[in-house]
Amino acid sequence: MTEGRRDGRFQVPQVKLPDATVAGLINRRIAELMTQSEARPGQSLRQRLRAAELECCYDAEAKRWMAAGSGLTGSSYAVLLNQQGLLSLAYTLESTGAYSWEAFRHVTFDLRTGRELQLFDLVAESPEQLEARMRGAINRRFGEALAKARTARVDSETLAYMTETLHWNQQAGRVRFGTEIEDGASPPDFQDFALTPKQLLIFYSAGFHRLRPSGEPDATYRFPYTRLRLSPLLQPLLLPEAVGKSVKK
Incomplete structure (x- = not known):
């Protein structure tokens, strides 16, 4: 409507x-x-x-x-x-x-x-297992964003802003999360997610200021159902004959 x-x-x-x-x-x-x-x-x-x-x-x-x-x-x-x-x-x-x-x-x-x-109504992964997978994915994506910025030779101010906002530990080559230091990145909380016919989408924002979006990593993390342990609610989506009813406005 x-x-x-x-x-x-x-x-x-x-x-x-x-x-x-x-x-x-x-x-x-x-x-x-x-x-x-x-x-x-x-x-x-x-x-x-x-x-x-x-x-x-x-x-x-x-x-x-x-x-x-x-x-x-x-x-x-x-x-x-x-x-x-x-x-x-x-x-x-x-x-x-x-x-x-x-x-x-x-x-x-x-x-x-x-x-x-909620997310854990749909997946049989433990919160600890899924958080470990998400942290690995975040580390890879944030690292790739910084590498791309360096390759593009962005100005030093922008690179410093990205490094600080991404909470990137250059020496360790990974994100510093709030469970490790007081002012670190927020750990994944799995509150924002969605389903598609083939994938679970989990959203995690890098937290760039809306007036400085350049270089911000994609906030959508995609997990194919075939690579997850699913709850009984979600398992039927693996069936080839899965069909749906239309939503009406």
């Missing part, structure tokens, strides 16, 4: 399922995430979207619509997986203040129960 004076300002998906109660649980949670607010009793999605639009973009005192607005000014989404009773969405929240920016987030549901799933 969409709402707003600008076409598509807020785009929020809504699922249709045989079990209306389960669909309601999922739809309410999606709306909460993508409008950054809880619904009032009896409030429809369209009413919620209208309220979000008024809050961001309408000047009640001047009784006019603002050109850009402030705060949360829009949302959009993409369906990454809708198969075997699992729904995984990527969604974007657009915000405006002193400058504009976008936040990219993800959420995954069990379409049979309406439950919002």
Whole structure:
């Protein structure tokens, strides 16, 4: 569904399922995430979207619509997986203040129960095993980003910024994580992840300032299902006949 004076300002998906109660649980949670607010009793999605639009973009005192607005000014989404009773969405929240920016987030549901799933509901790897794999992948990617910057002969200020922001230990050739030193990089927390038909995606940001994105490593880490130990919820995706039902707006 969409709402707003600008076409598509807020785009929020809504699922249709045989079990209306389960669909309601999922739809309410999606709306909460993508409008950054809880619904009032009896409030429809369209009413919620209208309220979000008024809050961001309408000047009640001047009784006019603002050109850009402030705060949360829009949302959009993409369906990454809708198969075997699992729904995984990527969604974007657009915000405006002193400058504009976008936040990219993800959420995954069990379409049979309406439950919002966490990563370790889906994989049988232990947190320690998966963290070790992620740290290895982060070390490789951050090291490659610095090597590329040196090859491109970036200026010394940029190289120093990258080295500091990536918490790179030049002597050891790896990232210094916060479990090792007080001001180190944040360890992977596995809160931001998504599913695709063939891969688990785990997101880990290097933390570059939004005004200095040059050289920032890709935040998406891809793990094929064939190289993971999966929980029973995720195992059906390995079947060649895996098919899904479409999500309806």
